[in-house]
Amino acid sequence: MSQVFAFHGGVHPPENKRQSTRTPIRQAPVPARLVLPLSQHIGAPAEPLIKVGDKILKGQRIADPVGRISAALHAPTSGTVSAIAPHPIPHASGMEAACIIIDSDGEDRWIEHEGLADYRTLGKAALTDYIRNSGITGMGGAGFPTDVKLHLGDDHIVNTLIINAAECEPYITADDMLMRERADDIVAGIEIIDYLLKPSHILIGIEDNKPQAVRALEKALAGCSLNIDLRVVPTKYPSGGEKQLIKLLTNVEVPSGHIPADVGIVCQNVGTAYATARAVHHGEPLISRIVTLTGEAVAQPQNFEALIGTPYELLLRAARVSPNDLYRLVVGGPMMGFSVDNDQIPVIKTTNCLIAACPDEMPAAPPAQECIRCGLCEQVCPAELLPQQLYWFAKGRELDKAKHHNLFDCIECGACSYVCSSAIPLVQYYRNAKAEIRSDEAEQRKAEHARVRFEARQARLEAEQAEKEARRKARAEEAARNQAARKDKPLATASSTSPAPIAAPAGEPDLKQLKTAASVARTKLKQAQKALKNAEDKGQEGIDALRDTVNALNTKAEAAQQTYDQALNADSAASTAPDAKQLKTNAAVARTKLKQAEKALASARDNGGDDIAALESRVRELELRARDAQQAYDAADAGAPGIDPTKLAELKADMEAAKAKVDKAQAALEGAIASNSPAVEKMTAGVEKLRGKYQEAKAAFDAAASAPAVPPIVSPTRLAELKADMDAAKAKVDKAQAALEGAIASNSPAVEKMTAGVEKLRGKYLEAKAAHDAAASAPAVPPTVSLARLAELKADMDAAKAKVDKARAALEGAIASNSPAVEKMTAGVEKLRGKYLEAKAAHDAAAGTATKDVAAAPAAQAPVDIKALKQQVSIMRTKLKKAEKALQEADADAAPPLEAEVKELGARLNSARETLNAADQARIAAAAAAGVDLKQLQVDAALARAEVTKTERALGSADSTAATELEQALLQARSRADELSKTLSRFE
Amino acid sequence: MSAVIIAILVLLGLAVVFGIVLGFASVRFKVEGNPIVDQIDALLPQTQCGQCGYPGCRPYAEAIAGGDTINKCPPGGQSTIEALADLLDVEAIPLDDEHGEEKPRSIAYIREDECIGCTKCIQACPVDAILGAAKQMHTVIMSECTGCDLCVEPCPVDCIDMIPIETTLSTWKWPTPKPGIELIATDAGRGSAQQGGFA
């Protein structure tokens, strides 16, 4: 026999293996209900392939692996999927996880299956895939998906395959019994693994406490062509640990943080080899395993071949457990297993042993005492760590140091806890420390991630800001450039610009634009003319070119002017109800232009210019236009069918402005006369002109005023506006008056002017008042006030009230402190109170209407916006919450007002809620009155809509023969859906 | 009398010489920057919640480097304070209640049927973990949420809840082992007394 090495440490706990090897492996009964956790292995949970209610057959794949490290799941028996739901799983936490739950039909009927005739004909990849699809995972303990370990060839060179048959943990005999009874299959499995990995030698490591298994294996190996080295190792826990067994058999130490494959070694459990052989040769996926049922509480300790998903309770019963003796149910061995207190937890792929222990067998751990530094733990540690040091670090939360002392190399074998003379649960400390370190690291990663995201957001916001800034700048620059370009253009590019853009928008000519274009063209022309004149004077070269330019510009200007005129005419012609004001302005503009032109003409005549003819023609043209405009205006003025008050007011304002101008001009004239100014004549003319304008305006106003005024329909909002105007005007008057008085008091020279201003303002105020009164007395349209509006008003009112209160408080404070601002504040308070009263009035009025509306609602489908109401309620709730919070935070003296506020808000919330409910009720009642269940209707409508979409989809994919039928169905569905929708919308 | 004058002169001379030396050194050995800010920032939980009174974790890191106390970070809690104390070699002090208390890690959850689509929470979120558009229902991307609370306040309809993160199988931790028997009889029933250090 070849050499066997040794590993550091290890312990010799009582084996307790004989109890369960007395009888052969027994088939466990098929349970009525199987629970299959989706995650029975290391890696991502599998993805279910079946739905609840599906009939499944034994061996059928029911869940697919997700990602590289994951395993498939197969139905252990035939039956029905009754649920995919959380269920307790074998886990130290006792928590639940997603499971497929199968109700067995008792037939245990296999799906059609057969093994591969010759797996050697299959490629390695295909065979690995086959094993992956058979759901095979490591049967030893961790449950690492086997296919991953068998598919290392690309980046790892495997020279040694180790088959782990040590089964070092006490009590467990599942592998032992498997080897005794099914050694041939195990060897067949080893051959398959050998085919996949092609190792240079294969070792089987088995402890010397299983002589029968050794004999069985030797017998099986005799007929095997492979050179398999069976090595019996001395019994010592934990020789079955992967790294320990490797050390035992090859004397190679797997470096910290590495896997055995890194040193060219792969370990597989005998159970895994067996499952592989069953899958490859018989086509049976991994749906059952050998489980040792032992412990003093069971009458018949033995090994069962149990289906995956069998609840513990069934196995315990089969082994005749005595419930009175059962003190602790341990899953796994006594060293590394964990206690569970739920016997409905199922057997999974890694469940090798269940120990039903009585109190004497596994007493509760004695209380831990202080570490006495005996050093026993260090001597037994198979990973050659310093358990005592790790214990200090774990206990003192010095996790960094624990990590530096290679905490993660701890295999949690429990040897240190086993020997600890102070009964310290060392492994639990390590597990806890490991979990803490992992979660700290995860948190660190998350924090890093959050930081990156935060910085990205920050950068984005900054970029946005910068972009906005840049755009703003660009716009400013653009504007500046345009300005500059406009200045530069005439000489440089005049000839190259075509009049096209001016003529182009003939369809719907933009008057303003056209006008601008025309004026631009004119300006250019003038400039060009000037330049030409200059040039001519100085006898410069390029005169011809300039002249050309001037001509071109001339034509362009004319074209622009024409376009503009046309557009203007078209516009005035097209407009059925010409805007009098616009027309008037036009007329005035035309007149002004005419005058200018005349003046220009006169000066031109005086100077004997060449362009007299042109000017003359222009003057004529302008004259014509002015007349046209005036006519149009007059026509419009006369034909004004009904002038609304706003219009009237405008006219009046015009008139007044004109009058003011006249007055001013007159004053100026008088001043001028007094000072013997030479401009008197001119001024006189101006005054006359202005007076004319005034007369005109007055006439227009009188005409409008006398026209049968259309009784204005004044909405309350309009009324409020008017009132506001009035108030503003009044305030202005008051202010002005006050200023005036101050001025009089101080003998200011501006008194007269101010008086005039005051008078003017007073006039304005009176006017505003008149308008308001008129509007108020006008037959107000009964306003339909929605509840939301009402609530808004109420909120306004409340806000106003709050403001008043606040202001009053401030005022009192000010009075108390003898502040000079008291008077002002008093005024402010008064004003606020006025506002509040106003708001209240508005609210009351609205409430009056609204209640009426509400009363009328059920019958006439009230215009109650349920959604708005809902929002209102939400907002109220929020306000209330915030107020409550504020109340909590406020100190004692601030509390009472806050409390009141909270109460008020609560009341408001309740009322809003009631309104909402009432509205809801009303809606439902209205529907009920019509004999329809609203909810039902909604559901029906939704269903009908869904039907329509479905049919449409079907129609899209159907061929022509079925199409007509489907089309009909679609039409029907559609009409039904429409009908339902209509009905529904009536009630909503 | 002269002894007094000499003494004063000696001390003055020493002071002047030392002053010159130190002044020279302070110019000659001037250091810019503070690499410690990065290290502090790496320890902070990066919730960007602003509960410390600074607009984000980095500003607080800078403040700590500038001498601010290390106990103003409620999301990080005592463990962060300890890590900071470790880094800066100062005493770990208990969390300052003024800035909030340590709560279990939680994430924001928007009750979607109450959401009115105002986008206020989206603007408040420091890590862009809320998804949504105006007038559309919003939702929180769970994996990105840091649980900073900042979205709760702006919500006009209070439809955002902070839900503590539940333990799953993958985040489950082995519990800390129960302490052994208390050897000191007088300690029975007193609970764990504070293991403090010297101030």
Place this chain on the structure above:
Amino acid sequence: MTEFLLILISTVLVNNFVLVQFLGLCPFMGVSNKLETAMGMSLATTFVLTLSSLCSYLVYTYLLAPLEMAFLKTIAFILVIAVVVQFTEMVVRKTSPLLYRVLGIFLPLITTNCAVLGVALLNIKKMNGFMESIVYGFGAAVGFSLALILFSAIRERVAVADVPTPFRGAAIGMVTAGLMSLAFMGFTGLVSF
């Protein structure tokens, strides 16, 4: 040479400044919660103590003694120590940020460490020469470091131990320090210097 060795043994063990002469107890108690911290403090103290005992020797021998101003030694030494500490801090900060990270916080604390002033004054009292002063200062620092590191290592363990409630924290620290002091008394008579 033997003399220097004797000075070292004397200052480190027999006349340990902390545990026998009870100087520098403040940092001994204050920064012994963690081993790393204690090591940083030890390094910084060693650095400053050696340098300041050298400087104070120079100031005394070449300035105060010739001018017969020996009565100024305390105030002058305080000045010297403060300057040395400040200077050291600046230099270390510039030249070795890593060392500054380790020492940084403790350097200013050393100004108030009475062991530093004690060493300077004892040097004068014992009429040590130039080299002797340096060795004496260095030995004192090593003794301080030894006591501090031992003490902090013990305290790390005590922190997780089951200490009676009234004794927790500083109290058990004092008890421990007393026991350590007793242990160091055992060196008495080994060397007398």
